[in-house]
Amino acid sequence: xxxxxxxxxxxxxxxxxxxxxxxxxxxxxxxxxxxxxxxxxxxxxxxxxxxxxxxxxxxxxxxxxxxxxxxxxxxxxxxxxxxxxxxxxxxxxxxxxxxxxxxxxxxxxxx
Amino acid sequence: xxxxxxxxxxxxxxxxxxxxxxxxxxxxxxxxxxxxxxxxxxxxxxxxxxxxxxxxxxxxxxxxxxxxxxxxxxxxxxxxxxxxxxxxxxxxxxxxxxxxxxxxxxxxxxxxxxxxxxx
Numbered sequence: 001x002x003x004x005x006x007x008x009x010x011x012x013x014x015x016x017x018x019x020x021x022x023x024x025x026x027x028x029x030x031x032x033x034x035x036x037x038x039x040x041x042x043x044x045x046x047x048x049x050x051x052x053x054x055x056x057x058x059x060x061x062x063x064x065x066x067x068x069x070x071x072x073x074x075x076x077x078x079x080x081x082x083x084x085x086x087x088x089x090x091x092x093x094x095x096x097x098x099x100x101x102x103x104x105x106x107x108x109x110x111x
Numbered sequence: 112x113x114x115x116x117x118x119x120x121x122x123x124x125x126x127x128x129x130x131x132x133x134x135x136x137x138x139x140x141x142x143x144x145x146x147x148x149x150x151x152x153x154x155x156x157x158x159x160x161x162x163x164x165x166x167x168x169x170x171x172x173x174x175x176x177x178x179x180x181x182x183x184x185x186x187x188x189x190x191x192x193x194x195x196x197x198x199x200x201x202x203x204x205x206x207x208x209x210x211x212x213x214x215x216x217x218x219x220x221x222x223x224x225x226x227x228x229x230x
Contacts, residue, residue: 008152041224043223097143102154103153104154
């Protein structure tokens with residue numbers, strides 16, 4: 001079983017739609033949860049960063065962490081064509097260097 | 112957010128030559144940097160952890176003699192692919208850990224990646 005599972009998609013939505021991206025994980029020791037956006041042939045860009053459980057909102061983006069279910073989500077409201085990219089979830093334990101990534105979900109927002 | 116600069120963005124080299132990739136944290140000091148490899152449509156695979164002033168820690172299956180890592184200062188880590196072969200062709204990405212104080216505020220910022228093509 002992989003440490004982090006993420007549906008690779010691809011996911012296509014019309015402009016303005018609400019997008020829901022999800023990851024599940026198996027290691028209950030994970031405490032830090034991140035979402036990165038990666039454009040083709042570019043490095044990942046940190047979008048959201050959450051410590052432990054709860055919700056975090058930043059503009060059109062909302063990150064949710066449910067540690068009891070080992071499930072994290074990223075919601076994108078009013079999606080734009082510029083949101084088209086691959087979204088990677090990532091997580092790690094306290095004090096650990098290793099960051100575990102999901103495989104990434106390819107999102108296309110159609111104008 | 113913090114800025115991590117990675118150069119070059121693209122490199123094409125002949126088989127048997129060595130290639131050096133630089134990773135710099137531009138506006139913060141990073142005692143720890145990481146090197147990843149990414150194949151098309153796949154996620155990032157951690158190759159090694161680079162620690163300033165000490166030897167790098169390599170992940171299982173990564174040849175330390177092939178992928179030389181040097182972290183000589185708090186803002187620079189380099190990855191040298193020695194005697195490159197076509198199977199080394201890949202997208203290499205570095206990241207730097209930004210520690211802003213407190214264990215809840217450690218974040219990883221990534222460079223823009225280097226596409227290596229070995230002919």
